[in-house]
Amino acid sequence: MESVKGREDPFERRRRSEIQLLRELSSPQFDREKWERLRRLVYRPVPLNVEVVVDDTTLREGLQMAGIITPKPEETCRIALLLRDIGVERLEVLTYTKTDQQAVKLMREAGLGDILAAWCRASKEDVDTALSLDFKQVGISHPVSYIHFEKWEQTPLQLLDRVVETVSYAVEHGLTVFVHGEDSTRADWEFEREFVNAVAEAGATVYRICDTVGVGLSDPLATLPNGIPAKIRHLRRETKIPYLEIHAHDDLGNAVENTLAAVRAASGLYDKVYVSTTFLGVGDRAGNAETEKVMLNCYLHHDVTKWNFAPLRELALLFSSATGYHLPINKAIVGDAAFAHESGIHLQGISALPLTYEPFPPELVGQRRTIVIGKRSGKHGIRLRLQEMLGREVEEGDPRLEQLVGIIREKFVNGSRRMPLRDEEFRQLAKKVGFEV
Secondary structure (H helix, E strand, C coil): CCCCCCCCCCCHHHHHHHHHHHHHHCCCCCCHHHHHHHHHHHHCCCCCCCEEEEEECCCCCHHHCCCCCCCCHHHHHHHHHHHHHHCCCEEEECCCCHHHHHHHHHHHHCCCHHHEEEEEECCHHHHHHHHHCCCCEEEEEEECCHHHHCCCCCCHHHHHHHHHHHHHHHHHCCCEEEEEEECHHHCCHHHHHHHHHHHHHCCCCEEEEEECCCCCECCCCCCCCCEHHHHHHHHHHHCCCCEEEEEEECCCCCHHHHHHHHHHHHECCECEEEEEEEHHHCCCCCCECEHHHHHHHHHHHHCCCCCCCCCHHHHHHHHHHHHCCCCCCCCCCCCCCCCEECCHHHHHHHHHCHHHCCCCCHHHHCCCCEECCCCCCCHHHHHHHHHHHHCCCCCCCCHHHHHHHHHHHHHHHHCCCCCCCCHHHHHHHHHHCCCCC
């Protein structure tokens, strides 16, 4: 290979041109119009040929998470309203207990009635409960795998008859019906196909592919029963069901990936696809695909722009407070550390161009950037934090800054300090070297 020494660099002009444009579109204050131009320039989203409809089941599946505190009806309603505000178009809820029903009443009074859906077993009694609470739509859930049939003594076709009877009963009473095929990714396709066609003939509108124990595969080449793109193709070719939904569990950490694989597989085959998700991924065992992650992925990579991300952080804090759920510090998008920076090289990058270490502005999701002063902080980070605190620029060569950097380094490098500095500690040190804070 020819030596680059002395050779004109053909990439430098391109680099300068690109960085100049990125800087022009990056602003200290969040500018939505500029950000949208920046997003399309950097991520080059691939449009989908399918509408993505979020069917959030936080208030059903999510509240089944072991050890979680059941929120009060008023808190449940507030959570539901914020889910509506971010763009959720269907809210699946429980109806069995007195507090479930009180929450449903409050949600209905708050104007959420049209998007509420009752989760039901294959039981006319469950459907009657939904009707008594004025639901317009229900999800009727039943296993489709032989593994799960071990819970009953009936044969597969006898169980199917029970589901069909329940679906017919719900449709006859004016309800829109989703049918949930529990453990679809371990089901015998021959039986599942008959199951889906039977419930479609009975009037069901949507079939939910349930990856109940998280063993689905996103690989387009993976075969039935657990190849999710393959299952969507087979359902399209071999069944009469109008629409599909994906409900992915996270036992192997693949719930978001499998949900997005379903969306992409449905693109061009259906005019809309439903995604059954939970906020923060709460749910049985290891949980489910996170509503916020699925939304952000569709937005960044597929240019789906119909959702409102601004309340995400507020919703995370509300849900954590209402349920006792421990919000992981490093939870993507909404966690405390999602936009926190301590490392010197990271802070240098952030100060030069925020996009260096932040895929999108924190303000987009109701967050803010946090600069942490700790063992790995350098001059860039200390200066940035100081400027934040003072509300003005600090010259890089300011001797007081040099002195402050020296004091902080001494604490961490030569001392025994392990924890980052608290804001008040940093403030006192800045005063000590002469800054009026």
